[in-house]
Amino acid sequence: MKYDPQDIEPRWQAHWAQQRTFAAPNPGDDGFDDAKPRFYVLDMFPYPSGVGLHVGHPVGYIATDIAARYQRMRGYNVLHPMGFDAFGLPAEQYAVETGVHPRETTRRNIDNMVGQLKRLGLGYDWDRRFSTTDTDYYKWTQWIFLQLYNSWFDPWRDAARPIDELEQLLEAGDLDVGFDGELIDPGAMSGFEPIAGNAPGTRRWQELAPDQQRRLIDEYRLAYLAEVDVNWCPALGTVLANEEVTADGRSERGNHPVHQRPLRQWMLRITAYAERLIDDLDIVDWPEPIKLMQRNWIGRSEGAHVEFPLDAPTPGDEPDAVGVFTTRPDTLFGATYMVLAPEHPLVRVITTAVQRQAVDRYVRDADRRSELERQNEARDKTGVFTGAHAVNPVNDDRIPIWIADYVMMGYGTGAIMAVPAHDHRDFDFARKFGLPIRAVVEPTDDWLRDHRADLPEDAPDALRSAYHADAGRFDEAYTGPGRNVNSANDEISLDGETTDDAKRSITDWLHRKGLGEGQTQYKLRDWLFSRQRYWGEPFPILHGPDGEIVALDESDLAVELPEMTDFAPEPTDDPNAPPRPPLARAPESWRIVERDGVRYERELNTMPQWAGSCWYYLRFCDPHNTERFVSEQAEQYWMAGAMSNEDDDHGRTSRNWLEPAPSGGVDLYVGGVEHAVLHLLYARFWHKVLYDLGHVSTPEPFGRLFNQGYIQAYCYRDARGIVVPADEVVDQDGKPAMDVQDQPNRRFSHNGQPVTQEYGKMGKSLKNAVNPDDIGARFGTDTLRLYLMYMGPLEASKPWNTRDIVGVHRFLNRVWRNLVDEDTGDTLVTDDHPSADLERNVHRTIQRVTRQMESLGFNVAIAAMIELNNELVAMDRVPRLAAETLVRLLAPFAPHLAEELWQRLGHAPSVADADWPDYDETMLVEERIELPVQVNGKLRGRITVPADADDDAIEAAARGDAKVADELVGKTVRKVIVVKGKLINIVAQ
């Protein structure tokens, strides 16, 4: 009776399925135990691709499975579900090529993938499985869209509210409307000083025409239609995400030209949440690098808005000042020119007749190049003078206004004040066009010396006066902090102030003078939410004959995708023709909705793939609910986290990933880093809206996040640089390359042709994917699981080495042979009491493994189990304590083998329900311990002393050691350091 995973594994998988071992009851369900603590552990659910999984994919799934099984054994109610994010391009592309409906492809791929996941022995609650493409699911995705559409963001409360309440506030006069459409709280008007150039004043809601009222309301919705610049690919007939456009402005698929064009698209007002999305990163327990990536992506900058009056009058309603945002208001006295983005609306207003031709040409050129192109071009500065001037409000200097494409319309006001002395970009530009460079911040002496260019002086004072006279003689801009100089007018002087103080002083002054005010800017843009695709969620929106937008009622949901056979996007050669999404060809019975005799057309775009993944973690709490997207009870139960107000973990060096999340939300969310700023940001945004509207109970969706590393693998290229299949490569002895990769002096070949070895992420494109089913067939799934966890730390990327698998396979074999007689099949267990040494080791192993579980240090936990098992090898019969402990420790990692042994040890299934073993602290102490002895920090000997020996006794024992005594001959002992239980160090001269 040898260890035979091919027999054991399918049997226990069938057992778990029949017994519904991993089904998690909700509060109120049969079998629900309210006394237990709860834990929600979740994987980033996959897109069900046609090629199936390779061994890199399930690393995270196996890790969460181990965590979930461990938590169950520790007595938690564990929610551990799996589903599929199945809308998206690949199924649609496949449909275009083959005519097979995406629904069919998706169903097939999901079935295939579920089979693979089950063969990995993953203990999911499969009763909760769904796909984002299920009508029952996307009905609620549409419902959440309606929540967004029917809400506005109240800046005073810093939260979303129902849109009706905005109308009520305006109706009641609690809010007025500014001339730019901004909302104004009349109660807060006192002390308001209008910024120069803006027409002050407000209008009452009642003064607006009904049409104006409707448009105003629409402008405040969290989901809104707007004309935005998109990447439009005429040949493919669709907009593309930035990620789908290559650096040279062509489509990744098909290499067709792509250009920017304005299109009316659905947008989501994620920018309203910029501040909360940054601030609340402080309450979640995520890896710092991921938090940082989100912070950088959202891009908060503190600074000031400053108005620069134009020096010549402008016609009609046109503004007579240029507003800029700056993070360095302290350098305002050094602003020697201004730059507008080429698209800035003021350009056509202020350009003088003399400059018009040059400006027009520049604007046209800039327009033709996509934003992407502009960003990727060499940083050589270009620009044109408009002929117009503005006035620097602090010193009344008349400064020229240029246009240049290094200023982006999409950030701030699309215009900047240029301070060439203290900004690299402005410095380059000023140098190139001969604009003045005025120093207003004092650099350090070192900086002056390092950047003096060809100045002969080297005395600090001489350099300093040269810098004050003309900062352009130095070789770059000084962008660091320092004390201000040259910064005074009749009313205010910043001279001598530090950068931080100067920022505050000048901002106060600007505010008092009505010239500007402190401002916070974000890089984050609103989220473009329309796609010209078939395989996505339809919008619950109708368009009326006069262009009015009608949102459907909840009772109209779901808006199902119409049956179609042709999913191809419509190519168009006319860059100005409006795109016709595939749904434009849907049957009229779907497309047209008649209400009260009026013909409405459905919105023909669909939602982007991210929509479904923005809330799936909520649906898992209550996946079959037909009344709500999730019941309040289920949501409050599973998403509660620890919700403690306990102190943060300052000073804690290693975290416990398996405690309920302090902020609430999913307790442990595991996935790759690639979603750091996309899915993870979008989902947080949706969650916060649902939170504001009272639909969920926690401010954050994912309390704890863990990023697992990638599996890498060698790949091979032939002489032409073409990748060849890695499993066909052999070395000079004809051995498969995969078995000898790291042995020195190997030469590899493919079909007799020499190939070179490289290293990269495992996947289809490098032809180095390893199928988990193949490894399972050779070694068993338990071995594969164990190997993937044993390779190294979970968060690290690490190389796949087929050769190494035998190590853990031998371990499992040895466990089997230690406990089962291979001839008779009897268990080799004795009820005799274990030796004191073995007993202590059992307890020590429990301690080591348990500690490693908390830090997800599975590789080290496995090493501890191997050590314990190695001790059992020499025994004829293993004491029951050791056997049962080992089996239970192993259960989360190699669940099939553990189930089999647990049963053979005389227990009823399932070991998944067994208790995690406890260890006894008192069992861990040894009577005598060995201590290393150092002399002057170098190891010179070892002593064995009673564990409770005091410092003097230890020192005496150390001096008694022959080698130590030798070392000390002729030396005077200066100091003796005894570290309890660790070592003793004697300092002598």
Added chain:
RNA sequence: GCCGGUGUGGCGGAAUUGGCAGACGCGACGGAUUCAAAAUCCGUUGGGGCUAAACACCCCGUGUGGGUUCGACUCCCACCACCGGCACCA
């Protein structure tokens, strides 16, 4: 360019967070078992020196160079290499 991460034997990695560097596994070498092989079991395995050999002993060693400390893979400073993110964001 800016930001972040990682550097430990032939390979994957460990080190109770400032206390015996290299746990555990792979590979390699030697041996046992076997007609033989596979499988299994036992032993050795960071580099160098000394030694006929073993034991013992000595020196060096965690990317590089400095520093703090009785003591540094761990802390500080400077640098190098690789990986990742952002990239004219004012």
